[in-house]
Amino acid sequence: MAIITMRQAISDALWEEMERDPKVFIMGQEVGVWGGTYAVTKGFLDHFGEKRVRDTPIAESAIVGAGIGASMVGLRPVSEIMTINFAFVAMDYIVNEAPKMHTMFGGQMSVPLVIRTAGGGGRQLGATHSQTPDAIFAHFPGLKVVSPGTPADAKGLLKAAIRDNDPVLFIEHAAMYQIRGEVPEGDYTTPIGVSKVQREGDAVTIVTYCKGLQLSMAAAEQLSAEGIEVEIVDLRSLRPLDMGPALESFKKTNRAVIVEEGWPSYGVGAEVATRLYEAAFDYADAPIKRVAQKEVPLPYNAALEQFALPQVDDVVAAVKEVL
């Protein structure tokens, strides 16, 4: 297993899928000449050419809309929305076109489209550019929502998304491209809609995903030093939402903390907590806690922004509270 960055893992997945299937192509702002704003598609234009690496106008609706159309007639587009904050501009396509086509026409059409985007805060981009609104997309049946926390999962899940016959929103984190991790050699896919235990423990169950996984892993280290071993379940997909491993863990630890980067209200933590209670009410020995962003649009100032974002210490504190 090689140790590579998240950026490399995602880039490799795209590259390998494009090599494998000539119907796979990429379109989005600055994916070509620039090489991707996060340098994920650097070198792609030279290798695959303009036909398959398509720079677009600043027109998010067209990027996703044309992706839908192309996918309906047999291609496998990867439509890139530079950041998830601009996904609102294409909202109708993401939640009201792509996920409806298959069912609304009685199964006649399908939308094998991947919408790649990057979310998250902590980069001093201000209120409109720093969001983690993943939960709102996961509200819509018909759309699959994936958000990996490790390079290995990013690669395997992106490949699975490209091969999937349904629309998949693939959410990366703009501040995680540099993180490193072991990635299996060769071609593999990671199934969409399957959660994974990323760390074993018996004291408390942490359920999380994406950036929350990093925070949780760091918190786990600190807690371990104090003799507290947490179990960490990485959801990886928000829809379909696989509660299996989280439930199993919760039945063992009887305590849970949910860690997400976005706002808590109507967020991921609410759904996960509710499902844990629904399925394992009798196992709960303490109220499940949510660790999330403070309920404000993120400010530009670095310190204030960090103050508003969930931190490792918040995870540590939450674990201790439920103990």
Added chain:
Amino acid sequence: MAIITMRQAISDALWEEMERDPKVFIMGQEVGVWGGTYAVTKGFLDHFGEKRVRDTPIAESAIVGAGIGASMVGLRPVSEIMTINFAFVAMDYIVNEAPKMHTMFGGQMSVPLVIRTAGGGGRQLGATHSQTPDAIFAHFPGLKVVSPGTPADAKGLLKAAIRDNDPVLFIEHAAMYQIRGEVPEGDYTTPIGVSKVQREGDAVTIVTYCKGLQLSMAAAEQLSAEGIEVEIVDLRSLRPLDMGPALESFKKTNRAVIVEEGWPSYGVGAEVATRLYEAAFDYADAPIKRVAQKEVPLPYNAALEQFALPQVDDVVAAVKEVL
């Protein structure tokens, strides 16, 4: 107190506010000549004229965007989005412009805008036109989200929304314009962000809003006939979310059911349930249940659509399950 329809109550609120304050005006598709697709603004154009009752192009982004601009410079626009399904078209404005202006510029600007819209299913409009995605809007701090369940509240809350200095998304239900209820005489407002007990009882707490209130009231009748008295708390606002009355009730009944029309995953029920557990874990005698829409885009066929929507019987069954 007069008994009037929801349509009348909303129409009266708009009319009275326009009479009261010349800065209040309406813009949206078919609000003028047509008189409103749901006939809410019938007669307005003749009375207030084209300046204040403005038909717009089919351009939801401009309807909300221009509303934001006009509100920033001192007017009090009511921007109408024909149905909440088209709110996705204006999503950037609703969640990423209006709610950010005040904080992002350090308090220099404000957006006293009301975005009126109608949601809900059950009218055989198919997958793209039948949604109740209220929760996703309530995810965003800076936006207020209101959704009344009675004519009295509709009138009072709409007036409060128009007088509010912040952006308010006001969600009506397209299948509720005909319902009737008592409405106080004269000018009054109903505070945004305050829940209300709509029915008293001791067996189970039902937390709901909008159409869910109707279902819950009907279920309460049935249950009462069997000697089960439920308490019904109407949230009325999804953000700010006032949990006070629901909590108080839950501490009394120790059992709760949450009724909403939208999809359960990442919906209103999840947030409410989680907050109940967070604040009153020790009071819970049974797992809180959610009654909501089945997780599919709504089909056109009437019977299938109703099958997918939450029904009075579902509420009755859920109450009995938690008992």
Added chain:
Amino acid sequence: MALKKKDHLELYRQMVLIRRVEERSAELYQAGKIGGFLHLYIGQEAVSTGIVSVRQPQDRIITAYRDHGVALNVGISAKAVIAELLGKETGVSKGRGGSMHMADVEKNFWGGHAIVGAHLPIAAGMALGDQYEGRDGVTICMFGDGATNIGFFHEGVNLSKVWNLPVLWLCENNQYGMGTAVDRASAVEQIHMKAEGYGIPHSRLEDGMDIMKVREAVGAALDHIRSGKGPYFLEVMTYRFQGHSMGDPQRYREKDEVTKWEKSDPIGIYHRYIVGDKIAAKADLDKIEEAVEVEVNEAIEFAEASPDPGFDTLYDYMYASKE
């Protein structure tokens, strides 16, 4: 492509079939057997019939929710259309779609789309699919005058020119978007002038009530596009004789105006042409009308006798991927 007698009779038959299916549908709607929205195409039959009659099999068609005309023109049976209107399992979209969502992918008809303007970028994507694969099909995208004011229009049309996509932008200007006359919603009354902003060749057919003229204009446009010259923008003037949907109070136009236009009934015009030019005898046309009458009666019987989709099929078309 000079038309033979039998071709004329077939086109005449299609126009009459559309008319008759819709008249009967209006009755079925009044009788409560059709729900949701029902947007009649009556008055506009020459447009879709003309278009479909000159397209090649490889040319895709996609349109808005006013789609019964295209549906019948491409050869979906009256049975499958009416069954869809009745929400039956035997409907062309299996009762999921209803009036607004008819499609038959086998016949290269891609729907029936209800979000105004949203299908334009999707159409661009389909055209991209054909261009990408080196196929010589043209995507014919039909939309209303009102749809040209939404952002989706702009993004889709711009992209089509930037990428030189084989797409025919076909605006059916029926002079109103719901109750809003063109000049009250669009900065330019000559909708085709919008193409100037995209450097796309364009023209307006002033008489869209005459199928022969529609055929000519569309044929020329398709030739232009098929020769590799990129997109073309064609505006066709027409008029809808009925309200926007059922239950439209039609406060926005005078009865006189409708009466005047009814004199240009496209079926009447074609009838006069066929008989006047001695292409066929009145008796031939009478026979067609009688046959259509029988066909529609049978279709209604078929539809009424058809089963509703079973509740067990609710999730059948949730995902195209089979796990």
Added chain:
Amino acid sequence: MALKKKDHLELYRQMVLIRRVEERSAELYQAGKIGGFLHLYIGQEAVSTGIVSVRQPQDRIITAYRDHGVALNVGISAKAVIAELLGKETGVSKGRGGSMHMADVEKNFWGGHAIVGAHLPIAAGMALGDQYEGRDGVTICMFGDGATNIGFFHEGVNLSKVWNLPVLWLCENNQYGMGTAVDRASAVEQIHMKAEGYGIPHSRLEDGMDIMKVREAVGAALDHIRSGKGPYFLEVMTYRFQGHSMGDPQRYREKDEVTKWEKSDPIGIYHRYIVGDKIAAKADLDKIEEAVEVEVNEAIEFAEASPDPGFDTLYDYMYASKE
């Protein structure tokens, strides 16, 4: 309005101030004292300086994220600008906004907006506000070439003509949207031709590097609009000498191209004009440059010494309504 010597010196001073503030900001960015995005205006100073110099106090200005120029032109102090860049409480947006979100409502400058094109409908709304209240101000809305491809542009510009709003659409065509050259993203290279699709009078100023020409063109446009003739569309050709934001690899253009354009440095052109026309002596300009140097030094000192916003202020500007 012939300019006096002191007016010329003031305009020259503003251009030098913008240049110097931005050069120093780039250093502060490299030093890690500024975070997020930093979009420099260097090369384009003649545009904003020319515009602001001919506007009346009642004319509003709104622009995109490349906003330091306008901010300084309208009279926001270098202190408040740099403090904002450093995220300080003394910044013009109290450290909440950062580089992309400067505004000073008192000075009729309405920001600094980071979602491409989203401020166009907002600008239309502001112009509506003035029209509604019978004020004679013009809203000047500046945006980039890239922004003209997004749907918001279309909806905002169309609305402005339909309602005959007093707005100046001012496209700063700096020939790239990030790394995408105009002709790779826009169907028309002459951006002002887009106005044809809205029936709005338009023109292009080929030389936007010469402030005198900018003044003339903008002045004429403002006169046109103020006389009640509705919106005007002005395209101004310019060039940005730096990357799109900090850290732009600039793979999309040749060094030569930049070098060529640097010969048309707007400050150099104005310098030659002033000295050549003997409006003032080189020594006068030297003195200004020195004074600016001092001012910027002081501003940086001020900003660095200023406090961060306190954590207790996080929720200060959440709502404009005070409960």
